[in-house]
Amino acid sequence: MSALGKLWSKDETKPWKGGYQHYDLVKEASIAVGVVALLALLLTVLFSSPDEKPSTIAQWSRDTPINFVATATDELDGTSPTAEYGPPYNHNSGSVQHVLFLHPQRWLGVSHPINTSRDYVIGPLETIPNDPELKSALAQYKAAPEKQQKEWAEAYGKPLGEYETAVEEKKTPNEKAVSVNPSTGAVTVQASGAGPVPVMIGSLLALARSGGVDGSLLTSNQFFQTDYTKPLLFMADGSVLAERAEAQHLLGEQWGMMNETGSYPGQVWLWLYTLWYQVEPFKSSPNADLWVMLIMGLLSTAFICIPFIPGIRDLPRKIPIHRLIWREHYAAGAAPPAQD
Amino acid sequence: MSATETPPQSSWTVKLRERAVEALPPEKLLPDGQPTYVASWIYIFGVASIAALVCLIASGSILALKGPAWWHYTSVGHFFNSIHLWSVEIFFFVMVVHLWGKYWMAAWRGGRTRVWITGAVTFLVAVPCALTGYVSQQNFDAQWISTQAKDGLNSVGVGAFFNVTNFGQMYSYHVLLLPLAVVALVASHVLLVRRHGVVPPIDLKSRITPAPAAAAAGAAGRQGAPADTQPASGARS
Numbered sequence: 043m044s045a046l047g048k049l050w051s052k053d054e055t056k057p058w059k060g061g062y063q064h065y066d067l068v069k070e071a072s073i074a075v076g077v078v079a080l081l082a083l084l085l086t087v088l089f090s091s092p093d094e095k096p097s098t099i100a101q102w103s104r105d106t107p108i109n110f111v112a113t114a115t116d117e118l119d120g121t122s123p124t125a126e127y128g129p130p131y132n133h134n135s136g137s138v139q140h141v142l143f144l145h146p147q148r149w150l151g152v153s154h155p156i157n158t159s160r161d162y163v164i165g166p167l168e169t170i171p172n173d174p175e176l177k178s179a180l181a182q183y184k185a186a187p188e189k190q191q192k193e194w195a196e197a198y199g200k201p202l203g204e205y206e207t208a209v210e211e212k213k214t215p216n217e218k219a220v221s222v223n224p225s226t227g228a229v230t231v232q233a234s235g236a237g238p239v240p241v242m243i244g245s246l247l248a249l250a251r252s253g254g255v256d257g258s259l260l261t262s263n264q265f266f267q268t269d270y271t272k273p274l275l276f277m278a279d280g281s282v283l284a285e286r287a288e289a290q291h292l293l294g295e296q297w298g299m300m301n302e303t304g305s306y307p308g309q310v311w312l313w314l315y316t317l318w319y320q321v322e323p324f325k326s327s328p329n330a331d332l333w334v335m336l337i338m339g340l341l342s343t344a345f346i347c348i349p350f351i352p353g354i355r356d357l358p359r360k361i362p363i364h365r366l367i368w369r370e371h372y373a374a375g376a377a378p379p380a381q382d
Numbered sequence: 383m384s385a386t387e388t389p390p391q392s393s394w395t396v397k398l399r400e401r402a403v404e405a406l407p408p409e410k411l412l413p414d415g416q417p418t419y420v421a422s423w424i425y426i427f428g429v430a431s432i433a434a435l436v437c438l439i440a441s442g443s444i445l446a447l448k449g450p451a452w453w454h455y456t457s458v459g460h461f462f463n464s465i466h467l468w469s470v471e472i473f474f475f476v477m478v479v480h481l482w483g484k485y486w487m488a489a490w491r492g493g494r495t496r497v498w499i500t501g502a503v504t505f506l507v508a509v510p511c512a513l514t515g516y517v518s519q520q521n522f523d524a525q526w527i528s529t530q531a532k533d534g535l536n537s538v539g540v541g542a543f544f545n546v547t548n549f550g551q552m553y554s555y556h557v558l559l560l561p562l563a564v565v566a567l568v569a570s571h572v573l574l575v576r577r578h579g580v581v582p583p584i585d586l587k588s589r590i591t592p593a594p595a596a597a598a599a600g601a602a603g604r605q606g607a608p609a610d611t612q613p614a615s616g617a618r619s
Binding site: 329 | 403412413414415416417418419420421422424426429430432433434436437441453454457460461463464465467468469471472474476478482485486487490491492493495498499502503505506509513514516519520521522523524525526528529530533535536537538539541542543545546547548549550551553579583584612
């Protein structure tokens with residue numbers, strides 16, 4: 043017997059030789075559509091649907107300019123989560139996951155290339171006309187060796203990083219090192235040895251406040267655009283999305299993307315997928331996404347293959363829930379057996 | 383209508399028609415009777431899944447006709463978006479109950495393995511179909527869900543060709559490709575149920591109620607097959 047043959051159990055299901063009852067298929071289907079439509083209508087009237095306005099880079103730079111400046115500096119320096127991510131955005135390895143010898147994230151390479159320094163900072167700044175100081179700063183930055191560029195960005199980013207860490211840990215940040223002008227929204231960072239970076243980031247903040255960065259990140263070789271990868275990843279590197287998500291119970295530890303803004307059920311069918319992120323060892327694993335995807339892939343395959351899996355396929359016979367389902371049929375058990 | 387009285391045996395069209403009619407004669411495709419054991423609340427959830435699919439496709443089609451931004455700035459659009467959302471929630475709820483019911487009925491018995499597989503795959507394809515809808519909403523939910531979902535998809539390499547932060551790609555998947563797959567799977571599932579019939583109760587042998595002669599004869603006429611062959615299907619599955 044083949045391995046597949048061994049998986050098959052002997053099917054003793056007998057053809058039905060009993061009675062039939064009249065049944066109006068089309069009528070039942072029509073009634074079902076009507077009832078479900080009415081139920082959907084009732085739920086719509088009672089609960090409507092959520093529609094929280096999207097965040098924009100302009101709004102982010104106006105509401106939390108220090109976080110914007112800190113994030114932009116990380117993008118320039120190449121130390122942001124997107125800059126260090128790896129495939130499909132770049133060749134780094136910050137978010138590349140693996141399980142044993144499996145590195146599927148690397149298999150298909152960089153399909154959506156993002157150079158955070160060029161795409162998020164230098165590119166948008168080059169769209170600003172008639173600003174000699176910025177033009178000079180950009181020329182100085184681009185002419186410098188990579189090591190020098192990094193030193194400038196690190197010098198500027200250090201006090202910003204300390205400020206953001208203090209805010210995150212709910213401590214008092216050093217407002218002498220980093221401050222915001224309440225009237226103009228400009229951010230001042232007390233940093234020495236930062237070269238042209240303060241001018242560049244200051245100009246980027248001003249451009250962002252005007253909405254210019256939102257537009258420049260969608261501009262490419264064609265007029266119509268539908269790909270929001272760059273602006274979304276830029277915002278995700280900052281705190282603008284995460285702060286709103288936390289308030290709306292959408293963080294990973296709050297059962298993540300399964301939820302929806304407000305008190306709506308969201309994608310409840312993802313409960314098992316989301317469950318793994320709540321328990322160890324996946325909760326703290328740097329390879330949690332890959333582990334969870336592999337587990338869910340395995341479980342999904344098992345779900346499809348239930349008729350072939352000994353034990354699982356036999357449970358319905360052993361746990362007699364079918365007696366409840368077909369209770370009317372089994373209630374007629376006293377009737378004489380059929381000829382099969 | 384045939385062009386000639388005796389069509390050529392080599393006609394692909396004739397062969398296809400004959401095979402289709404043989405597999406699913408009209409009496410089996412649209413039966414007006416069903417076995418007496420088809421009497422339980424659980425059967426409601428199969429037809430309710432199809433009904434919810436009809437409602438969500440209808441509401442989704444209205445949203446598609448007016449474009450992806452319409453529902454954000456008109457109350458009528460928001461109304462249809464809400465109908466769409468709740469139809470999806472109902473669809474998944476009744477489909478999950480239907481699947482659990484079919485599991486406890488061991489509904490793959492009697493040569494019905496493909497019926498189970500098409501049902502299970504429908505659920506699994508419906509999940510990304512819904513996900514692409516959530517990330518195509520053009521609101522904060524879409525921003526957050528897409529930036530979170532990307533990590534799982536990227537980790538297995540899927541993100542290289544299925545980019546949840548690309549609205550245009552996700553919208554195409556949501557309004558055409560994945561619904562087409564779901565509808566095709568549901569159609570296959572229903573046709574297979576028609577072909578194989580509603581699964582009979584477990585341990586049928588000792589509990590079967592013999593059909594009265596008249597009823598059996600009537601059923602045979604309705605199903606186009608003797609009562610001792612595979613039972614005909616109902617809309618219920």
